[in-house]
Amino acid sequence: MQVELLEIVSNKEIAHNIYEMVLKGEMVSSMNRSGQFLHLRMNDPNLLLRRPISIASIDEDTCTLLYRIVGKGTKDMSRYQVGDFVDTLGPLGNGFHFDFLSEEDQVCVIGGGIGVAPLYELGKELVANGNHVTFILGFANQDDIYYYEQFQELGKVILCTDDGSAGLQGHVGVALDQVDPTAVFACGPTPLLRLVQSSYSHLEHVYLSLEERMACGIGACYGCDTKKKDKRTCKDGPVFQRKEVVL
Amino acid sequence: MQVELLEIVSNKEIAHNIYEMVLKGEMVSSMNRSGQFLHLRMNDPNLLLRRPISIASIDEDTCTLLYRIVGKGTKDMSRYQVGDFVDTLGPLGNGFHFDFLSEEDQVCVIGGGIGVAPLYELGKELVANGNHVTFILGFANQDDIYYYEQFQELGKVILCTDDGSAGLQGHVGVALDQVDPTAVFACGPTPLLRLVQSSYSHLEHVYLSLEERMACGIGACYGCDTKKKDKRTCKDGPVFQRKEVVL
């Protein structure tokens, strides 16, 4: 956990309103787990709060963020140029753990929308761990799909779109019966997480990555409690075991 | 008077903390008098108030501003890049008038520090009008001098520096007895203006360019009254006849 000015290696739109930003700096060497996030200070000085963005990929000396423009901050980010520096606090949070998995275990990784982002690094780690991974990825429509090829290199990918413009029609729920996993990891909108939480109530190893508005990002302000008010999303999460959280 | 995004043609430091910014746009064609100013919106969105900056030179299709870094806004301006656009309200104010001058009249133009800026365009206009101009220009020291050569092309220049590092030592007052003008135009810090106001009490045509903090810049808010509270610096000025103002 540190503050560093990370240099922008690239920053480009890769799907409708979805951007990929590659960052370089010493902090990358302390990133060793998927599911963690970076807390980015915005260029616009009116935007006081940092923005939490998941680490989507950790590479040799760079890391990759995938973000969707939803408001002023992400709009600001989309304007940053190669060579600019981003004031970054991180890596933060308690990421995905899977020491309980044995090689050859079947794992299901479920993501929706921009929630797919942190699952790419997770997928890489699971594959490195020797697991068989099925990805169920949901998007609004064809234009919103990103990283499809990258995921296909890691395992089986079941693609769903709300409007059926690519893959199966419907949300990720339509594909759940195609898999019988030992462990499930999910990130995406609350309805998706609720579905995963209830669909796998027979499984112990179900992990959900949550979002909540944050101020400090490090556990000091109690701004980001989960709904049960017993855990902080930023420090105790953002990844929780399914029984730990009410959605 | 209009609002236009003027394009930055150049923006560079020309003396210690003094910058020259050349701007291009249609507004230039409506600039026809020295002593007017532009009201510039800053890039930093926290800086709500526009900054009033005198037009230092009006050329074919560009105008030139000369500014000194004194605070957040001018610091912001110093970072603008060639090709960027500056949200500009102008041209504003009532500039220098000299229709009363006959050709060959002796004119004295007195400036101090950054107040020298608007006097360059004035000098050009006076010369075009056929007048003989003596410029008395005061600076803190050698490093602060700008546009010396440019003024020399227009007439006699008496240079003064507070520390004597160039020209005469002392403020512009040390040079006043060298001239016997028909009209005097001055811009600079208040002590300089006071000196001019009192030194030429026998002359009718003494004009002083004032500064005051501004909000609207167009005469609507009464933010920028002169000390007598009967005139607005932005609209009725910034140039006033010596008897109109108390300093």
Place this chain on the structure above:
Amino acid sequence: MNRLKVNLPGLELRNPIMPASGCFGFGEEYAEFYDFSKLGAIMAKSATLNERVGNSLPRVAETPNGILNAIGLKNPGLEVILAEKYPFLAQFDVPIIANVAGSSEEEYVAVCSRIAEAPNVKAIELNISCPNVKEGGVAFGTDPEVAARLTRICKEVTNLPIYVKLSPNVTDIVAIAKAVEAAGADAISMINTFTGMAINVKSRKPVLGNITGGLSGPGIKPIALRMVYQVSRAVDIPIIGIGGVATVDDALEMIMAGATAVAVGTANFVDPYACPKIIDGLEPRMDELGIESIQALIDEVRENRFK
């Protein structure tokens, strides 16, 4: 159908946007930028009985995303305003809300009783909240009884609707709002500026000649919104929301908080076209947000407000 139309007591507005008092003078200068028939209404600069020359200089200062002003109600006095200022605005097809200030009840009454002489003035905004004048001004706006009494006696001398402009520098703005409503106010405009100050660290002196001044601009919008929200739940008369509005979304936020119309102050200085830009942006944004009309939005907010 005009989707932007709203009504205030005594006024039909083609849209809910108007420049706020003191941030538009009497319009002469802004008339060079656009046609005022674009605007919902105009809130004119405060009028006092006699001329006021204003406070000592400097009168404006900049703060983080805000400005401080201590103009001191400078205005040429009622006679000149009636003879020249309101008549100038009569060339435009737009209703004027005259703003009245004073340092005594008598002064308010004297000004109010004559405003109707200007036929384009459709309502009076009673400025009981100016923080920048020694006597009167904000004093009238911090005590519910004093505010109510002033409202009542002004109502007696004019047939024009009276909108009372509230000060945010109070513990309980709802109490003041209820008091002026009970005293006959036809609408409430809120808020005026917060008393603030800035110090020049080089001179170690206050920046403003008046030492303190009124804080306005986007930085105060959250407090203005909260106050509009609270007051709209406590009174039945309409509210003109003011405070930090600079964008279309700010204006809609004000209406969602409970306002019927919205006045734009400081933003006029940032961009002389602030008001027409917000007006032009309303319909496209309403389409995106699924808002049929401003009136429908107002009704929806009013219906939900006791839930």
Place this chain on the structure above:
Amino acid sequence: MNRLKVNLPGLELRNPIMPASGCFGFGEEYAEFYDFSKLGAIMAKSATLNERVGNSLPRVAETPNGILNAIGLKNPGLEVILAEKYPFLAQFDVPIIANVAGSSEEEYVAVCSRIAEAPNVKAIELNISCPNVKEGGVAFGTDPEVAARLTRICKEVTNLPIYVKLSPNVTDIVAIAKAVEAAGADAISMINTFTGMAINVKSRKPVLGNITGGLSGPGIKPIALRMVYQVSRAVDIPIIGIGGVATVDDALEMIMAGATAVAVGTANFVDPYACPKIIDGLEPRMDELGIESIQALIDEVRENRFK
């Protein structure tokens, strides 16, 4: 000579800068960033008698150059704080100012009477101004008599100096300050947050689960400064200036307004190193401005204040 040294009742501070209550937790997290022996003091998160789980979500929202929070005084309760939180801070050579909150006089008294059990706690800050809890909180901070009474009964149960933290959501902050001074307060810390709100124009609902929240950050600094200025002219006890401080100049501005020390809140979230950066920047800036020592500046301001 230590040019930055200042004194508060019961405390010697190596410099006037400290994190503000609630913006630094109990220090555990920020301890990963720097050594707290750098700080003048630490104002700990509010302590209540029993655990408080906090308000509903979301608890934070962003506004133009400000933030809204409605944490709801979440804290683990006095026992845990005495057993774990203050002791954690004892490893650092820095005085702790414990912040005490409650929803009844009894609760304040119960907490105050036990705080001295933590030997590193050198003073109590009485939070009579939290806008985010239904009962109590801000209610204690808006009435001079209620505030004075609370101060008095808390003074009775502890030997620690008591600093009273004022709410800015009042008509007359000077009256409250004078009342608590007369009741025995040893210092005043000011200000807490302004009650504000933000609305999500897409959902047309308030952003915060609690509807309203407390506004903090640079946008409110001008109002905080004005209040510090006014109160410093009316009371003799020292003031800890709080509100929107983010830079060295902001801190100096607070002292020039009349504060003896300065607390930094929201800026810690923007930059975890906000406090040490301000501390490191003080001496170079003082050289530029010709300020010999902070104490000399405080003395100069105090001397001039009745002029």
